[in-house]
Amino acid sequence: MSWLTNFVRPKIRSLVERPQIPENLWAKCPACEQMIFHRDLETTQNVCPHCDHHMRVQPEVRFANLFDDGVYHTIELPKVAVDPLKFRDSKRYSDRLRDAQSKTGRTDAVIVAHGKIGGTPVVTLALDFAFMGGSMGLAVGEAMVAAAELATYQQAPLVVFPSSGGARMQEGILSLMQMPRTTIAVDMVREAGLPYLAVLTDPTTGGVTASFAMLGDITLAEPGAVIGFAGPRVIESTIRETLPDGFQKAEYLRDHGMVDMVVHRHEIRDRLITILDLLLHTQPSAEIVDLATAGLDIPDEAEAAADPEPAEEPEEQPAEK
Amino acid sequence: MADDGGNHRAGGAMNTFLDFEKPIAELEGKIKELRHLSDDGGINIVDEVTRLQTKAERLLRATYSKLTPWQKTLVARHPDRPHTSDYIDALFESFTPLAGDRKYAEDQAILGGLARFRGYSVMVLGHEKGADTEARVRHNFGMARPEGYRKVVRLMDLAERFSLPVISFIDTAGAYPGVGAEERGQAEAIARSTQKCLDLRVPLISAVIGEGGSGGAIALATANHVMMLENAIYSVISPEGCASILWRDPKHAEDAAESLKVTAQDLLRLGVIDEVVDEPVGGAHRDPGAVVDAVGKAVEGALRRLAALSAGEVRAQRRTRFLEMGRGQIGI
Ligand SMILES: [Zn+2]
Numbered sequence: 191m192s193w194l195t196n197f198v199r200p201k202i203r204s205l206v207e208r209p210q211i212p213e214n215l216w217a218k219c220p221a222c223e224q225m226i227f228h229r230d231l232e233t234t235q236n237v238c239p240h241c242d243h244h245m246r247v248q249p250e251v252r253f254a255n256l257f258d259d260g261v262y263h264t265i266e267l268p269k270v271a272v273d274p275l276k277f278r279d280s281k282r283y284s285d286r287l288r289d290a291q292s293k294t295g296r297t298d299a300v301i302v303a304h305g306k307i308g309g310t311p312v313v314t315l316a317l318d319f320a321f322m323g324g325s326m327g328l329a330v331g332e333a334m335v336a337a338a339e340l341a342t343y344q345q346a347p348l349v350v351f352p353s354s355g356g357a358r359m360q361e362g363i364l365s366l367m368q369m370p371r372t373t374i375a376v377d378m379v380r381e382a383g384l385p386y387l388a389v390l391t392d393p394t395t396g397g398v399t400a401s402f403a404m405l406g407d408i409t410l411a412e413p414g415a416v417i418g419f420a421g422p423r424v425i426e427s428t429i430r431e432t433l434p435d436g437f438q439k440a441e442y443l444r445d446h447g448m449v450d451m452v453v454h455r456h457e458i459r460d461r462l463i464t465i466l467d468l469l470l471h472t473q474p475s476a477e478i479v480d481l482a483t484a485g486l487d488i489p490d491e492a493e494a495a496a497d498p499e500p501a502e503e504p505e506e507q508p509a510e511k
Numbered sequence: 512m513a514d515d516g517g518n519h520r521a522g523g524a525m526n527t528f529l530d531f532e533k534p535i536a537e538l539e540g541k542i543k544e545l546r547h548l549s550d551d552g553g554i555n556i557v558d559e560v561t562r563l564q565t566k567a568e569r570l571l572r573a574t575y576s577k578l579t580p581w582q583k584t585l586v587a588r589h590p591d592r593p594h595t596s597d598y599i600d601a602l603f604e605s606f607t608p609l610a611g612d613r614k615y616a617e618d619q620a621i622l623g624g625l626a627r628f629r630g631y632s633v634m635v636l637g638h639e640k641g642a643d644t645e646a647r648v649r650h651n652f653g654m655a656r657p658e659g660y661r662k663v664v665r666l667m668d669l670a671e672r673f674s675l676p677v678i679s680f681i682d683t684a685g686a687y688p689g690v691g692a693e694e695r696g697q698a699e700a701i702a703r704s705t706q707k708c709l710d711l712r713v714p715l716i717s718a719v720i721g722e723g724g725s726g727g728a729i730a731l732a733t734a735n736h737v738m739m740l741e742n743a744i745y746s747v748i749s750p751e752g753c754a755s756i757l758w759r760d761p762k763h764a765e766d767a768a769e770s771l772k773v774t775a776q777d778l779l780r781l782g783v784i785d786e787v788v789d790e791p792v793g794g795a796h797r798d799p800g801a802v803v804d805a806v807g808k809a810v811e812g813a814l815r816r817l818a819a820l821s822a823g824e825v826r827a828q829r830r831t832r833f834l835e836m837g838r839g840q841i842g843i
Contacts, residue, residue, distance in 0.1 A: 274781070274842040275772050279757035328837050335834070357725075357747045359757060362771045363783050364841075366725060366747035370733040370833045373706050377830075397747070399698035400686075400726040405706060419698035419726070420688030424752075428688050438693060446694045 219243055235455050244412050244455055246353060246392055249301045249316035256314070256459050262305030267297060268336050270328040275362050283360035286322065294321045298329035299354070302337045304344065308463030310470060313341040316351040317398070326398050327358030331368030334402060338375035347385040347466055352403040356396020369401035376405045385469045389458060390417050390440065390449065408465055409449045410458065411440035417449070527796075529585050535574065535793075538567040571793045578742065580768040580777075584750055586742040587721045588684075591796040593803055594653075595622055595637035595680040598720065601800070602807040603628050603635055609666060611658075615695065618659035620651045620687070621731075623666045628678065629811050631818070634670035636663060636731065637680025640721070653722075654687035657700035660730050664707045674822075676714040676814055679731040684749065686727035701730045708733035709833070712826050714817035718788070718806055719743045719775075720795075735829045736813040738786040739775035740802065742794055745784070746773040772843060780843060782836060786813075 215228045221243035230239055235255055236247040254260040277283040291297060299321035304313045315337040317324035334350075341348040357365040379386045388406030390399075392415035400419055411417060418438035426433060436442045440452045453461050528536040545560045578586065586592070599606050603626035611617040623636030638655065641647035670677050686697055708715055708731070717734035723745030739745060748756075750768035755761040772778070775787045788809050791798035817825060 271837065271839070271841045274837070275770065276843060277770050279763075279766070279770060331837075359748055359753050359771070362747055363745060363773070363778055363781065364837045366729055367783060367833065367836050369702075369726060369729050370705050370709060371836065373702065373709055373733075374830055374834055377706065377709060397726055400701040400730075401705065402702075404696075404699040404702040417698075418693050419686065419701070420693065424688045425690060425693070429690065431690070433690060437690065442694075446696075448696045448699060 220245070237455050242413070242454070244392065244414055246319050247455070248320070249303075249318050249351065252316060252351060252455075253301075253303050253305075253314065256462075257303075257305040257307055257312075258309065262303040262314075264301055264303045265336065265340060267300065267302065267329060268332040270332050273360070274328070274364060275360070277360040277362065279360075286360070290321045294318060296321060298327070298333070299324045300330045300333040302333050302340070304340060304346065307349075307459065308466065310463075310466050311344055311346040312349055312462075312466070313337055313344065313346050314349045314351065317353045319353040319355075319393070322358065323356075324352070324354035324398075325356060325358035325365070326354060326368050326372070326401075327361035327365045328368070330354075330358070331371040334368075334372040334375040335378075338378040341379050341384055342382045345382070345384065347387065347470070348379045349387045349389065349462060350402060350406075351389045351391055352394045352398050353391045354394060354396070354398040354403075356398055366397065369397050372402035373405065376402050380407075385466060387462065387465065389453075389462075391415050393417070395419065395421060404448075407469075410451055410453050410461065411443065411449045412455055412458075413440060413452055415440040417443050527589065527591055529582070529589065531574065531582050531585075535567055535571050538563055538570065542567065568792075575742075575793055579765070580744070580772075580774050581750065581765040583742045583774050584722075584744050584764075584768050586794045586796075587740075587744045589794065589796045590642075591799075592721055593795055593799040594642060595639045595682055595720070596642075597799060598637070598680055598718075598803055598806060599626065599635055601803045602810070603633075606635070609669075610662075612661035612665055614658070614661055616656075616658040618651075618656050618662060619649055620653055620655035620683070621659035621662060623662060625675070629807075629814070631814065632673070632675050633814075634666050634675050634677045635679075636666055636677070637720075638683035638727070638731070640682055651687060653683040654685060655683065655727060656687050656689070656692045657695045657697050660686075660700035660704040663704045663731060667707050667711055671711060671713055674713055676716065676818065677711065678810055678814075679715065679717045679734065681717055681719040681723045681728045681732050681745075682721035683724045683727045684722055685724035686730075698726075701726045704730035705733050709830060710826070711829070712822035714814060714820070714825050715829065716810055716813045716817070718810060719745050719784070720806065724749065733829070733833065735817050735825060735832065736786070737784045738788050738806070738809050738813070739778060739784050740788050740795060740806070741775055741790040743775055744768075744773040745775075745778055746771050777843060781841060 216225045217228055217231055218225055219238040222241035224240040226238060235251055236245040253262050273284045299318050302315045315334060337348055376386055386407050388403055388409045390403060390411040394403050394417045416438050417440055422433055443449045444452050542560055542563050545556055548556055606624055606626040608624040620638060621636060622639045626633055626635045638653040639650045640653035641650040667677055686701060715734040717732040717737045719739040721743055725747055750764040751761045753767040753771055754763035778784045779787055786809060788805050791801045795802040
């Protein structure tokens with residue numbers, strides 16, 4: 191297996207791959223409109239220091255803050271057919287792909303990495319919205335399968351960070367077929383008895399939501415992330431009503447029972463560490479078992495069977511008026 | 512049995528002509544007129560009718576032999592095309608509809624129930640678009656809400672418990688885009704339904720009979736064997752939707768249909784479907800009985816092949832089918 195490739199320390203990576211942002215650049219928060227120094231945004235992982243608004247963030251920045259000491263390995267993504275439909279709208283899809291590749295420096299909208307989080311080996315997959323809206327085509331589907339295979343091979347949990355407008359339309363029906371294909375990937379991890387966690391980030395919509403993003407054993411979401419199936423404009427034009435406040439936001443989904451928790455970006459690592467610890471280390475650790483009393487209070491099986499009376503008798507309690 | 516459904520609907524079929532069928536409609540109108548005249552006798556009128564009929568047939572055959580993807584989209588959505596309930600009525604005995612997801616509601620956009628098919632007890636389900644205005648509203652035009660997909664999961668669980676093969680008919684513009692549908696987890700419901708399809712330890716056979724619309728379709732069509740009618744379409748997004756996003760103008764739907772490769776013939780070439788079922792000349796709506804029969808034969812063939820597999824094999828075959836899909840050198 192050629193998983194163990196592309197080992198780059200993220201600090202070096204940022205020097206190598208992102209020279210285009212000048213040091214003195216200021217960014218404007220789209221939520222509070224305050225100006226933020228670019229270097230500050232890097233330390234906050236693109237969370238506004240003024241209003242806590244979570245802006246989209248590059249997978250590399252996320253991973254640098256997620257893995258222990260910022261160390262992780264990426265895997266080489268499986269090769270897939272390029273532009274199988276020879277699709278063109280106002281522009282050729284092959285040209286759009288090339289533009290996205292030169293803009294982002296990656297071959298498609300996905301990155302698969304592995305490393306340790308809180309000492310636990312973990313495989314992660316993240317989508318990059320900057321690459322054609324994080325859309326899912328053959329490359330993303332195949333990457334998800336590869337991530338699942340790697341997780342199974344390493345007996346490691348899989349954690350995904352979708353950020354996607356949905357299916358890659360330019361790959362037509364083949365993009366739709368990535369919904370069952372990524373679902374198979376989820377099933378592989380589940381069948382191996384490993385945790386599969388999804389951290390939904392802005393935005394998680396369309397075919398990505400309706401497949402692997404919504405199949406997590408536990409589903410986290412970042413504050414304010416748009417999460418849904420149909421786009422708000424499609425819904426508005428169908429029902430001709432204005433949408434409720436906060437519709438399709440992470441908090442709204444949590445309140446409607448669709449995600450487990452909304453977690454601040456700065457707390458995701460700690461939360462994942464806690465969850466993985468609970469799911470993977472399920473027995474009391476050896477040193478806290480009191481050897482003197484261990485086993486002494488366990489009733490004999492025959493004894494237990496002979497005494498079916500419960501200790502308390504709640505049935506006898508009269509109902510309170 | 513198939514003839515009942517067929518003849519009944521064939522009468523209405525001539526009422527709705529598609530734009531590109533106009534020359535055929537005109538000829539058929541002329542034939543009708545002449546027939547009224549021919550009551551008064553006149554051998555030359557009979558000859559003229561025969562001549563025009565031959566011409567109309569030739570024109571119909573010529574038109575339908577080279578339909579564009581957009582024209583096929585219109586045929587696939589033809590209101591007189593046989594719908595899921597027509598297939599169920601004609602091909603299945605003892606159909607026992609089952610309702611509800613046991614969580615929230617019954618969604619009539621998806622029909623489902625126990626039935627007997629060629630001797631086999633099966634679970635049959637599918638999107639139902641409805642044949643008239645009242646039915647269309649009741650079935651929400653075949654656009655399911657989360658409850659519909661959750662009903663599918665429930666019925667598939669039931670099928671599995673009694674080792675019944677599942678047969679699904681696909682005919683939907685897509686999952687319903689609404690506030691309530693989103694609030695109740697449309698995406699999750701679709702994902703779980705797809706996951707259930709993949710997990711089934713009984714055969715699942717799908718027939719795309721009209722429109723295979725995106726996630727709303729794949730939720731019922733992640734099958735061991737997928738067949739498509741000759742003029743059906745199956746797509747990740749509607750041509751109109753694609754046009755308004757990529758061309759920023761829904762008027763480019765025709766171009767989008769072309770680019771998206773939505774036809775049965777394209778999908779067979781891409782290895783996404785296994786079989787194309789021929790339609791009668793002039794489309795399924797001109798002879799519903801014939802197309803229902805043809806689908807029945809194809810489903811029976813697939814069912815007999817898959818029934819020979821063990822529970823484990825049938826599940827493995829389905830997973831491999833989708834896992835291998837799109838790998839290697841692929842293209843149009
Ligand atoms: Zn702000």
